[in-house]
Amino acid sequence: RQGVVVITGASSGLGLAAAKALAETGKWHVVMACRDFLKAAKAAKSAGMADGSYTIMHLDLASLDSVRQFVAHFRRSGMPLDSLVCNAAIYRPTARTPTFTADGYEMSVGVNHLGHFLLARLLLDDLNKSDYPSRRLIILGSITGNTNTLAGNVPPKANLGDLRGLAGGLAGKNKNGSAMIDGAEDFDGAKAYKDSKICNMLTMQELHRRFHEDTGITFASLYPGCIATTGLFREHIPLFRLLFPPFQKFITKGFVSEEESGKRLAQVVSDPSLTKSGVYWSWNKDSASFENQLSQEASDPKKARKLYELSEKLVGLA
Ligand code: NDP
Numbered sequence: 001r002q003g004v005v006v007i008t009g010a011s012s013g014l015g016l017a018a019a020k021a022l023a024e025t026g027k028w029h030v031v032m033a034c035r036d037f038l039k040a041a042k043a044a045k046s047a048g049m050a051d052g053s054y055t056i057m058h059l060d061l062a063s064l065d066s067v068r069q070f071v072a073h074f075r076r077s078g079m080p081l082d083s084l085v086c087n088a089a090i091y092r093p094t095a096r097t098p099t100f101t102a103d104g105y106e107m108s109v110g111v112n113h114l115g116h117f118l119l120a121r122l123l124l125d126d127l128n129k130s131d132y133p134s135r136r137l138i139i140l141g142s143i144t145g146n147t148n149t150l151a152g153n154v155p156p157k158a159n160l161g162d163l164r165g166l167a168g169g170l171a172g173k174n175k176n177g178s179a180m181i182d183g184a185e186d187f188d189g190a191k192a193y194k195d196s197k198i199c200n201m202l203t204m205q206e207l208h209r210r211f212h213e214d215t216g217i218t219f220a221s222l223y224p225g226c227i228a229t230t231g232l233f234r235e236h237i238p239l240f241r242l243l244f245p246p247f248q249k250f251i252t253k254g255f256v257s258e259e260e261s262g263k264r265l266a267q268v269v270s271d272p273s274l275t276k277s278g279v280y281w282s283w284n285k286d287s288a289s290f291e292n293q294l295s296q297e298a299s300d301p302k303k304a305r306k307l308y309e310l311s312e313k314l315v316g317l318a
Helices: 013-024 037-046 064-077 107-129 189-215 238-252 258-270 301-314
Strands: 003-008 028-034 054-058 083-086 136-140 218-222 279-283 289-291
Touching (some): 003 107, 083 107, 107 136
Parallel strands (some): 028 054, 218 279
Antiparallel strands (some): 279 289
16 A cells, blocks of 8 residues: 655655655655645645645644644544654744744744654554554754764754753743753754754654664654755845855755755655664765764763653653
8 A cells, every 4th residue: 555654844845845756656645744734735736746645734833732633633534654754843043032832832942843742752653553564753853963063063053951941841831941952041043943953863762762672663863965945044144045055065065955855855754775763864975875973962862861751741741
């Protein structure tokens, strides 16, 4: 039978490109889990995705209620779940004041990490029930959270510290707390994004440690390359948006097109050779995949465990 893959944030950029690449194979039905139904419908049409190859379902990761409603809606559809891709993200690089999710958590970590954390935890059951030969749970990572790379060393660097800001609820319900995971006094939107990506990579590894052996589910993360043209940079200053794509193309040579990045993510979903669990995939200049090393912080098992336990509390699972 066809596999069923849920992709969050499939209304643009990488998520849309991967949705298209998977739907085109005819082997996958894609559930596009998006906050803006109409935008997703238009995006799928203009990408040329065939009617019937996808279903759009509403999911706003900035609301834990919406995550729970999405899961209920998906289950009512009767579709099995064979692969889940936690792809959606927001990036507020110039923000100096935080914004908050419906549950009162700082938006970058709330959407990129906490919303996905709840979604992944709830849908693990569904993945576990599937009879598909290779079930996978994929969470997008990034080079920018990895301080063992050049890009990861551009300030402000990711750093979760002792997670005291997260433990304090990311300024949400406790308005006197910090909106930053490390408890810093000042909000820094660029760092909040990088921190959220570390959370994504730590979560993937912790899920692997807790569930891979018993369930056989493959947990993976990836850095698809620098897709300098996506909407992720929409809140950046205009000069940055103008210069970033040529800079990545000609100087760092890390540039990758949306189409190519979509193929890479599609490989992590369905390639029979990428079944190893607990892995962070990257691609070399010849577009061949390899298992990449994570920075010390992004692979710290103690931090991963603490993050996991605190996140369970914040999303109401513990
Ligand atoms: P885009 O901004 O193009 O896509 C992000 C998607 O997330 C959009 O579909 C957006 O929806 C969705 N989204 C944002 N907020 C929410 C929310 N509250 N609920 C549901 N969906 C939401 O970015 P990219 O395609 O570049 O990024 C995709 C992933 O790739 C991210 O995880 C990012 O961290 C990662 N990545 C990107 C890199 C790059 O160079 N671009 C490099 C490394 C990793 P809407 O269309 O409605 O805005």
